[in-house]
Amino acid sequence: MDVVSQLQRQFIDYSASLHREGFVDDQFTQLQKLQDENSPDFVVEVASLFFEDCEKLINNMARALEQQQGVDFKQVDASVHQLKGSSSSIGAMRVKNVCINFRSFCEAQNREGCLRCLQQVTHEYSLLKSKLQTLFRLEQQLLAAGGSIK
Amino acid sequence: MQIANSLSVLIQQQISSHELEHNTGSADSTYRSSCPKGKTNKMANRIMALIVDDNLLNQRIHSTLLNKHGIETEVMGNGKEAVDAHFSGKKFDLILMDRDMPVMNGIQATRKLREMGVRSIIVGVSSHSSEQVKEFMEAGLNDYQEKPLTLTKLTSILQRWNLSL
Numbered sequence: 422m423d424v425v426s427q428l429q430r431q432f433i434d435y436s437a438s439l440h441r442e443g444f445v446d447d448q449f450t451q452l453q454k455l456q457d458e459n460s461p462d463f464v465v466e467v468a469s470l471f472f473e474d475c476e477k478l479i480n481n482m483a484r485a486l487e488q489q490q491g492v493d494f495k496q497v498d499a500s501v502h503q504l505k506g507s508s509s510s511i512g513a514m515r516v517k518n519v520c521i522n523f524r525s526f527c528e529a530q531n532r533e534g535c536l537r538c539l540q541q542v543t544h545e546y547s548l549l550k551s552k553l554q555t556l557f558r559l560e561q562q563l564l565a566a567g568g569s570i571k
Numbered sequence: 572m573q574i575a576n577s578l579s580v581l582i583q584q585q586i587s588s589h590e591l592e593h594n595t596g597s598a599d600s601t602y603r604s605s606c607p608k609g610k611t612n613k614m615a616n617r618i619m620a621l622i623v624d625d626n627l628l629n630q631r632i633h634s635t636l637l638n639k640h641g642i643e644t645e646v647m648g649n650g651k652e653a654v655d656a657h658f659s660g661k662k663f664d665l666i667l668m669d670r671d672m673p674v675m676n677g678i679q680a681t682r683k684l685r686e687m688g689v690r691s692i693i694v695g696v697s698s699h700s701s702e703q704v705k706e707f708m709e710a711g712l713n714d715y716q717e718k719p720l721t722l723t724k725l726t727s728i729l730q731r732w733n734l735s736l
Binding site for chain 1: 626627628629631632635636638639671698718719721722
């Protein structure tokens, strides 16, 4: 197998594993299909926007949950709702699923439950970030070797 | 989505989908007078769409989706910006209106735009359940789609409202 075919195989297999393990769903595939000559860095761009969004929202949630005087669950819920929306838009399935649980705890005004979900969402976001960075690295290697992801 | 569909029909009857708004300008008005009514925008100009959403990620994704269809896009971060833009004379063929936004949300903005006489196709985009869609539809939407938007959903919207090039 020549280098390009090997890299292509690696890229495809890694991409498939992300789907199989539930890190991304079909929405992510849809976004990959939108990438073309007019927007060659589209997926990397939206992933970056997503991670910025995640960090900002996770910080908001952490701050709101830290309030000793009394947690404003509506505020926490507002951030979780935003994160759920973003993760849904990019196809970040595991992050989205944690958000769904998170919202239930917000509704129940359960601080412990919320803190657990905050931990989970932070964990899932970090995992996804590292996985996608690997995917993008594989893509770059493939393109540099003269291959394509199509 | 039965309620949404019948409301959609009601609104369709009130707002003729063929009377698309058109970017005015001296060059455009020549085209406007010489083209048959309703086809003006598509034949003379590219279709202009406005994306109203406070989420940067969605702005980027929805812009790219529309650009794929050859539609030019502008983005605004809340309902008030959209309303102000229309007050200052801006016009669009299609408006993708998110529901939850700060300052002025999608329901308020849609209502305001219709009060102003804006006849553009307004498609509500949100992650809300069908019960909550009713209020949004009644504000004056032509159509509604659940997030996330995909190429397929967008294609069906464009075909339904005669916005395909």
